[in-house]
Amino acid sequence: MQFERDFFIGAATAAHQVEGNNIHSDYWAQEHMAHTDFLEPSGDADDHYNRYEEDIRLMAGAGLNAYRFSIEWARIEPEEGKFEEKELEHYRDVIRACRENGLEPIVTLLHFTSPKWLISKGGWESEETPGYFARYVRYVIEGVGKELNYVCTINEANMGVQVAAIAKRYMRQMQAKMQSGKTDGTVQMGLNLEKMMANQQAAEKERMEIFGVAKTECFTSPRTPHGDELVAEAHKAARAAIREIAPHIQVGLTLSLHDIQALPGGEENAAKEWEEEFTHYLPAIEGDDFLGVQNYTRTRMDASGSLPVPEGAELTRMDYEFYPEALGHVIRKVARDFKGTLLVTENGIATDDDSRRVAFIEAALEGVGGCIAEGIPVKGYMYWSLMDNFEWQKGYSMRFGLIAVDRKSQKRIPKPSLGVLGNYAKISRR
Ligand code: BGC
Numbered sequence: 001m002q003f004e005r006d007f008f009i010g011a012a013t014a015a016h017q018v019e020g021n022n023i024h025s026d027y028w029a030q031e032h033m034a035h036t037d038f039l040e041p042s043g044d045a046d047d048h049y050n051r052y053e054e055d056i057r058l059m060a061g062a063g064l065n066a067y068r069f070s071i072e073w074a075r076i077e078p079e080e081g082k083f084e085e086k087e088l089e090h091y092r093d094v095i096r097a098c099r100e101n102g103l104e105p106i107v108t109l110l111h112f113t114s115p116k117w118l119i120s121k122g123g124w125e126s127e128e129t130p131g132y133f134a135r136y137v138r139y140v141i142e143g144v145g146k147e148l149n150y151v152c153t154i155n156e157a158n159m160g161v162q163v164a165a166i167a168k169r170y171m172r173q174m175q176a177k178m179q180s181g182k183t184d185g186t187v188q189m190g191l192n193l194e195k196m197m198a199n200q201q202a203a204e205k206e207r208m209e210i211f212g213v214a215k216t217e218c219f220t221s222p223r224t225p226h227g228d229e230l231v232a233e234a235h236k237a238a239r240a241a242i243r244e245i246a247p248h249i250q251v252g253l254t255l256s257l258h259d260i261q262a263l264p265g266g267e268e269n270a271a272k273e274w275e276e277e278f279t280h281y282l283p284a285i286e287g288d289d290f291l292g293v294q295n296y297t298r299t300r301m302d303a304s305g306s307l308p309v310p311e312g313a314e315l316t317r318m319d320y321e322f323y324p325e326a327l328g329h330v331i332r333k334v335a336r337d338f339k340g341t342l343l344v345t346e347n348g349i350a351t352d353d354d355s356r357r358v359a360f361i362e363a364a365l366e367g368v369g370g371c372i373a374e375g376i377p378v379k380g381y382m383y384w385s386l387m388d389n390f391e392w393q394k395g396y397s398m399r400f401g402l403i404a405v406d407r408k409s410q411k412r413i414p415k416p417s418l419g420v421l422g423n424y425a426k427i428s429r430r
Pocket of ligand 1: 156384391
């Protein structure tokens, strides 16, 4: 599979997952709660904040020509209205290192984490948040906009809606279990409802102490339809600011997209799911320069809803079905409605067996190549992730990386897949 010379082949990271010590963020605060949902705190992560040059050189050495990373709002504006010039300087250095090493920097302005203060003010359900976001974006673009060509405003703008759907499904399953189980607080599955309730109350009290609100509306908290509109508004406000300050920049957002497949009888459910995941964002992204497509697997649906992975299917460490064909399918589906450029901003696999990562990348890129051959304007492919990193609530247990990291010594150990991915850029048509 050969791509054009200007096709981006790169890798992606997010600030909180790799930099370390993102102490002013909402996630950091949650990771350190006594009643935390996180398996472990992010701590020093991969110390990418200090070692970004080494990491960028590794990418360039392997042949990659693009690096997608995020600028951390909580570092730039650790207190409301207090902007840190030296943090912007840090990201200017990262951008410079990319350019010196022949990598196109593709910057994301919000990748799940927000400053803690924003959550105390109502977070992603507050009418004020789009304005705060646009103010931060303005500061960043005024500072480093000249040096950028591609900016993603918000990573996976639809994540809160997806989390809300999962939470609803989970509640329904719990209710069904309770109805069929005992009534003394210990239902099937070894659930202890009394303890869960007590924990929940204690967590609420703790959140109140830490954030000043009992219900924290972080970016990835279950989103209400109104909150979903605010996310779209934040994107549009950021886009307007970017276009005013640096009109040369290509702007877009990214979406988490499953390859939703309808089994006989599941057509209506599949159409509804796709509407929720993708189509209803069309008005918000109309006029964007590109759309960031992020895909990891497929979801099959029948008349009852989404189905478990097929029996005997190969699973990734995330328990997703190994199904790299999903990417090509999703790109084709998106291209029916969105006519702008598509950029694969994330696609990857958590596995300990790097040969499966290689197989995944090869199959996924085969799919991308097929889409391009059909005339779909796909501009690049960013593998998730450059290195093994902090997979949010699951801590460091997932291994998506092209590079392994010994977190005690912070030594980088490139995996064969890094070279395989880089080769696609090396052999691209000159
Ligand atoms: C997110 C990443 C995450 C990855 C793997 C995406 O939803 O943007 O932050 O690590 O999936 O789960």
